Amino acid sequence: MPSILAQSRPALLALLCFGSALSSAQAPSAFKRPSDAVEYRQAGFELMATHFKRLNDMAQGKVPYDAKAVEENMAVIAVVSKLPFTAFVPGSDKAKGTEALPEVWSQPAKFQEAADKLQAEVGKLQAAVKSGKQEDVKIAAGAVGQSCKACHDNFKQKGH
Ligand code: HEC
Structure with missing residues (x-):
């Protein structure tokens, strides 16, 4: 990712750290404590939201x-x-600081469906960004x- 490496913005540096953590984040032992999982998913949501x-x-x-x-933010x-959804691990439902409802764990299929819906809409947004048409990007972002x-x-x- 040479173009990203050339950037010095903190958010992009944070992304690099996240990126290298991605493979290990999917291993069950990735989080020592439940509160680590909460911090990780909240950090992921914060970056996504920003x-x-x-x-x-x-x-x-x-x-x-x-x-x-727009393209840089899209990347x-x-x-x-994808990252927050690797961190809703068992046992992190009652961890300190979480704002997740118990339904994440009691209705896992419904939660997964909502996460898949986000991925699908992000995919459409990517296509709109590629098209370069602001109106399409606006609709997809909505x-x-x-x-x-x-x-x-x-x-x-x-x-x-
Ligand atoms: C499939 C479910 C799901 C989707 C989709 C989702 N979120 Fe969230 N989000 C959550 C849950 C659950 C939490 C609470 C996590 C926790 O505190 O453990 C959360 C927390 C957050 C937070 C607070 C993080 C913090 O610091 O506490 C922000 C900001 C956020 N989401 C933004 C977004 C944005 C922006 C999108 C869409 C681009 C999004 N979320 C899509 C489930 C979702």
């Missing part, structure tokens, strides 16, 4: 549309959107936002 907001603000025309910046989202909300409504504590 880069999604940057992309979405441009898509919505709140800030001038910069195709290159980050594509990676970090659908991604809906998939965030749909999951939070069922699986995340309110008011956070």
Whole structure:
């Protein structure tokens, strides 16, 4: 990833750390303590939210549309959107600081479906970004936002 390496932005450096952690994150022993899993998934959501907001603000025309910046944010989202879902491990349901509802563990198929829906919408957003048409990016970003909300409504504590 030479173009990303050339960047010195902290978020992109954080991405590199996340990226190298990706393979080990999928091993069951990846987290020593349940609270480590909570911190990991929350950090992943934070990064995803930060880069999604940057992309979405441009898509919505709140800030001038910069195709290159949209592509950079998209590249980050594509990676970090997968990470939180490697960290909803058994035993982390009651860990300190979590805002996840017990339904994540009691309705795993429904939770997985909501996570898959996000991945599908992120895939469509990637295609729209590639097309370079702001209007398409705007529509696809709206659908991604809906998939965030749909999951939070069922699986995340309110008011956070
Ligand atoms: C399949 C379910 C699901 C989807 C989809 C989802 N989230 Fe979440 N999100 C959660 C859960 C559950 C938590 C609580 C995690 C915890 O505290 O352990 C959370 C937490 C968060 C947090 C708080 C992190 C923190 O620091 O505590 C942010 C921000 C967030 N999500 C943003 C997003 C955005 C933006 C999207 C869409 C691009 C999204 N989420 C999609 C389930 C989801």
